[in-house]
Amino acid sequence: MTAYYEDDQATLLLGDSLEVLRTLPAGSVDCVVTSPPYFGLRDYGTEGQYGLEATPAAYVETMRALFAEARRVLADDGTLWLNLGDSYSSGQGALNTGFNERWHGEGNSGQRKQEKGRPSRRRDGAEVAAARRSVTGLPPKNLLMIPERVAMALQDDGWILRNKIVWHKTNAMPSSVTDRLSNRYEHLFLFSKSERYSFDLDPIREPHTMRPQRRPSGRPVDAIPRPGQPKQTWSTATRSEVGVDGNPLGRNPGDVWSIPTRPYPAAHFAVFPIDLPLRCIKAGCRPGGTVLDPFSGSGTTGEAARQLDRRYIGIDLNPAYHDLAKERFAQGAFFFGDGEAS
Template sequence: MKPYYSDDSVTLHHGDALDVLRAMASGSVNCVVTSPPYYGLRDYGEPGQYGLEETPAAYVERMRDVFSEVRRVLADDGTLWLNIGDSYASTGGTSGVGPDAVVAQTRRQDTGRTRLASTLPPKNLLGIPWRVAFALQDDGWILRNRIVWHKTNAMPESVTDRLSSRSEELFLFAKAQRYWFDLDAIREPAVTADRPATLKTRGGSEWSAKAVKPGSTQQRTPGADGLGHHALGRNPGDVWLIPTAPFSGAHFAVMSPGLARRCIAAGGRPGGIVLDPFAGSCTTGMVANQLGRRFVGIDLSAKYLDLALRTRLAQGVLMFGDAA
């Protein structure tokens, strides 16, 4: 399989995610961080694109096929971080926005979304993220966390008969019960005193901070500062307050660099390979390189890959600095 582009830190493939994944070696990546096209939300102007399936069930089955191959190419101790948004049932009709749309044109995005007909009455929230999550779970993935991405700068909505949407789902899946996970890399500053300091394993013996490697299942009661706090900070929990970060290029549905950073820091082995099968503008790749990981990206659009090479991947860390 000849890549679209390759150097020491980045490999990009142009094509359908499922086709490219089938040609990749088993166990060849350490971590997967991705956000596939959401169901019925955008028309990217590419034949065979994901997200325009006839029904929600068809979309879920297509996601199942892709992530079955993702599971094969993922190392046994690897993790999958899947960000996926929801959509509403409508009466149908399409007025899609093509791949040359600009992020900043919010109103155009809102009015130009693709509306797919549904068997459900209009206005129904389809529950797409959980439909996909359950399908992957049925295929053998271990669902470890549902994380709420609270978009602190979410755009306002004009709806008056429901609450505005300010969050999306992020799922953490593992391939096996024991996997690489570095909680210390994403700890937050502690804000309250919980209880007296104790450091213990399940067996009750004293625990040394240098003895437990990322991915260990040892249980520890934080308290290294004497106030009930872990010396490196607290577990960030499963609600992440992270702003969106529009990209002024041609790809308007970009992953937040801050979101990608947490996923890669916690789930990607240092020096390992991070995969995004729906790479788009390569936010995941940019952050992976900044954190010292190699990146493999796949996208159906050559325009997006070219854009990423001209911008986000052009000079790596030196060009983009901190992606948080």
């Protein structure tokens, strides 16, 4: 198909993600990094958009079918990094979880305010409960576990789930909700197509921690300080702290990533920090390889790929987002990310 935009590193394709994926050659990309529209979150005003399916089961099936096609396009040793947020059941079907309040300007309380302004007719409790269950199959206020449902569907469809990473938002906004705990993380799933796949831990290793030297009793050494030295002496991390490989480049970062959200000045609803795709691409895409994002949005994954000298293919249904990405790529500057349509 004809590219909406193309340069020596990036190609932007316009259209429905599933339909566009069907036009790409098998095994033509090395890594997929993406964050689809979340279930029941918002209407982007584009016909054919994902995320507005009638039920959680329908949304899960949409994701399963799309990523089955992405698996065909992915090289045999490729990886998929999938970021998904969750939703709560409500009288209108589903509500985004509280951690999206910062990103999208609405949360549980914001949604309720909008609903108060809508015309409505009084119904008894049984009728209301039946209407709510007809959408999600659950009573209101239930966390729908959408990320887990999608991950298990992909497993059943042949993907190998290697990690369930917790993206901890260090600057998550306070929530007005009072009958549960506020949400401060999202899931990032690492899938592989085959048992053996391209993965390089070294570029994302973290510095070894420094800990106080201790006596056999477990108490810190209380040495007499020399002039200009602190009272407590320190040593580098022990072998157990470094890990069994004792790698001098650093330690395994683990499956909890503490990364703040970042503002994006352009007209996009969500915030996907560039730090996430940078880390995924460093570990999961071979040097000189090609990164695919089926929900390209304003091109955060593409910007990360370009910074790391990888090629990029981005797909989006809305030409306005591709226009943002084009401007971003043309400027060649560092921008902070977008979000679920990364």
